[in-house]
Amino acid sequence: xxxxxSIRDVRKAYENGFEALKRVNLEIEQGEILxxxxxxxxxxxxxxxxxxxxxxxxxxxxxxxxFDTQADFRSARNLIGLVPQEIxxxxxxxxxxxxxxxxxxxxxxxxxxLIEDILKKLSLWDKRQARISELSGGMKRRVLIAKALSxxxxxxxxxxxxAGVDVELRKDMWEVVAELKAAGVTIILTTHYIEEAEAIAxxxxxxxxxxxxxxxxxxxxxxxxxxxILEVQLTGPVTEVPASLxxxxxxxxxDGRSLVYSYDTQGERTGITALLNAIAQAGLVLxxxxxxxxxxxxxxxxxxxxxxxxx
Amino acid sequence: MNWHGxxxxxxxxxxxxxxxxLQSFLSPVLSTSLYFVVFGSAIGSRIQEVEGIQYGAFIxxxxxxxxxxxxxxxxxxxxxxxxxxxxxxxxxxxAPVDHREIVLGYVGAAATKSMFIGVVILATAALFVDLPVAxxxxxxxxxxxxxxxxxxxxxxxxxxARSFEQLQLVPLLVVTPLVFLGGAFYSISMLPPIWQSxxxxxxxxxxISGFRWSFFGAADVPVLFSxxxxxxxxxxxxxxxxxxxxxxxxxxx
Numbered sequence: 001x002x003x004x005x006s007i008r009d010v011r012k013a014y015e016n017g018f019e020a021l022k023r024v025n026l027e028i029e030q031g032e033i034l035x036x037x038x039x040x041x042x043x044x045x046x047x048x049x050x051x052x053x054x055x056x057x058x059x060x061x062x063x064x065x066x067f068d069t070q071a072d073f074r075s076a077r078n079l080i081g082l083v084p085q086e087i088x089x090x091x092x093x094x095x096x097x098x099x100x101x102x103x104x105x106x107x108x109x110x111x112x113x114l115i116e117d118i119l120k121k122l123s124l125w126d127k128r129q130a131r132i133s134e135l136s137g138g139m140k141r142r143v144l145i146a147k148a149l150s151x152x153x154x155x156x157x158x159x160x161x162x163a164g165v166d167v168e169l170r171k172d173m174w175e176v177v178a179e180l181k182a183a184g185v186t187i188i189l190t191t192h193y194i195e196e197a198e199a200i201a202x203x204x205x206x207x208x209x210x211x212x213x214x215x216x217x218x219x220x221x222x223x224x225x226x227x228x229i230l231e232v233q234l235t236g237p238v239t240e241v242p243a244s245l246x247x248x249x250x251x252x253x254x255d256g257r258s259l260v261y262s263y264d265t266q267g268e269r270t271g272i273t274a275l276l277n278a279i280a281q282a283g284l285v286l287x288x289x290x291x292x293x294x295x296x297x298x299x300x301x302x303x304x305x306x307x308x309x310x311x
Numbered sequence: 312m313n314w315h316g317x318x319x320x321x322x323x324x325x326x327x328x329x330x331x332x333l334q335s336f337l338s339p340v341l342s343t344s345l346y347f348v349v350f351g352s353a354i355g356s357r358i359q360e361v362e363g364i365q366y367g368a369f370i371x372x373x374x375x376x377x378x379x380x381x382x383x384x385x386x387x388x389x390x391x392x393x394x395x396x397x398x399x400x401x402x403x404x405x406a407p408v409d410h411r412e413i414v415l416g417y418v419g420a421a422a423t424k425s426m427f428i429g430v431v432i433l434a435t436a437a438l439f440v441d442l443p444v445a446x447x448x449x450x451x452x453x454x455x456x457x458x459x460x461x462x463x464x465x466x467x468x469x470x471x472a473r474s475f476e477q478l479q480l481v482p483l484l485v486v487t488p489l490v491f492l493g494g495a496f497y498s499i500s501m502l503p504p505i506w507q508s509x510x511x512x513x514x515x516x517x518x519i520s521g522f523r524w525s526f527f528g529a530a531d532v533p534v535l536f537s538x539x540x541x542x543x544x545x546x547x548x549x550x551x552x553x554x555x556x557x558x559x560x561x562x563x564x
Binding site for chain 1: 313315316318319320322323326327330393394397398399401402403404405406407408409559563
């Protein structure tokens with residue numbers, strides 16, 4: 001697959017000396033969904049703004065569909081749709097006119113059938129004559145998505161699209177994203193909801209302090225960095241972890257009715273056999289045993305904390 | 312050229328005008344009528360004629376210019392400031408439109424609105440006084456150039472402004488005094504000689520004089536000077552706007 005978005009050595013420094021992006025390099029393939037994770041102030045929105053033309057990069061080059069975002073900004077921007085983080089809408093205009101305006105602004109002739117289709121998919125059709133100021137927060141966010149889709153972009157940026165919205169909209173949006181992906185649209189998503197990235201992304205990028213820490217296939221990332229957790233249920237409660245089990249770094253769970261053990265699936269030895277033997281020797285009786293994979297959230301928190309320790 | 316983009320901006324801006332049509336229409340009609348009551352009847356009854364023109368008719372070009380200038384500025388400055396204030400400017404900055412298209416859309420709409428108001432005032436005035444138009448072509452040219460150039464100036468103010476207060480500052484503190492002191496309600500030949508010389512530094516004098524000439528064929532300053540003044544002002548505003556977009560000043564970090 002060719003890269004539809006290519007970011008090479010992009011640096012963004014402000015006049016006060018703050019370096020929001022430090023030589024970012026990233027290639028995004030056509031049709032993939034990339035989730036960009038990072039703590040607040042990591043540079044996610046700056047990166048998106050720089051690609052879309054809202055801010056200019058200090059150094060480096062960005063191409064979208066092979067078009068340079070500065071030298072050939074019209075061709076590049078024609079391919080891009082942006083759903084911003086903030087709900088920025090003209091409050092006195094109607095939903096329909098607001099969405100039509102976006103299509104016109106991107107140089108496309110009026111297409112009522114397409115706008116109707118977009119508004120219906122986003123459950124906005126019934127509200128098409130309503131003023132933006134009459135809509136709820138969730139509805140306004142749908143309008144932002146409709147505006148971004150109105151000119152049929154090939155690359156869609158969703159900057160925290162589900163921040164503060166209800167479960168229903170989040171599911172609607174995931175469905176729209178799945179449809180767009182099926183139609184070949186490339187999606188770059190920033191989010192604080194890691195389960196969102198886990199649910200819909202193909203690849204995960206982690207950004208911190210203006211640097212991309214890693215970009216990895218979601219499954220590979222989870223397999224590589226995934227810790228598993230073994231929870232041993234006991235027949236009776238204990239007040240503390242027996243001294244003979246100290247080497248396993250166990251913690252007590254469920255009011256002392258279970259022992260929790262973390263292990264690395266990629267390690268040479270998981271230590272499970274030895275642990276179970278040691279538990280039996282300590283005189284504890286097992287009621288049940290279960291394991292679970294650590295979530296992307298746990299991986300993310302671990303990764304960022306690790307980097308912070310290094311820094 | 313992204314003409315769809317220009318038209319989209321123009322329509323979106325005009326929609327704001329139509330939404331407040333009653334206010335846009337009634338306000339100039341009411342204020343013009345008040346000017347006629349105060350200046351035309353109360354004062355006009357004592358002055359009667361200025362340079363052979365009935366006083367009520369004499370003030371009409373100045374009244375129209377006052378509204379065209381202030382409306383041009385306020386419409387264009389509000390038009391570009393509002394997206395900055397709301398944050399909707401993100402869309403403009405990320406769309407495939409260049410600065411020429413943005414200016415055409417916003418300034419075109421603002422100039423259209425101020426010309427509309429100019430025509431409404433003209434029509435209202437025609438109800439009160441006999442209003443001959445000696446040079447209709449020149450009248451239209453002056454009105455178009457004035458609304459365009461002041462809309463360009465308003466666009467600059469809208470980009471410069473960081474608050475609604477600043478948005479009002481220039482029209483209130485600069486434009487209105489210049490218009491009132493620019494011969495809107497009197498001929499500069501009525502002033503003492505020293506003030507006649509001072510007033511020639513007021514650029515608005517040239518615009519009102521030229522516009523008045525298109526009605527009555529009489530002017531305070533040669534019409535050519537008026538044309539040069541308004542054209543020069545338009546070019547100056549265009550140059551400032553070109554610099555703003557090139558440098559990204561107050562719009563793109």
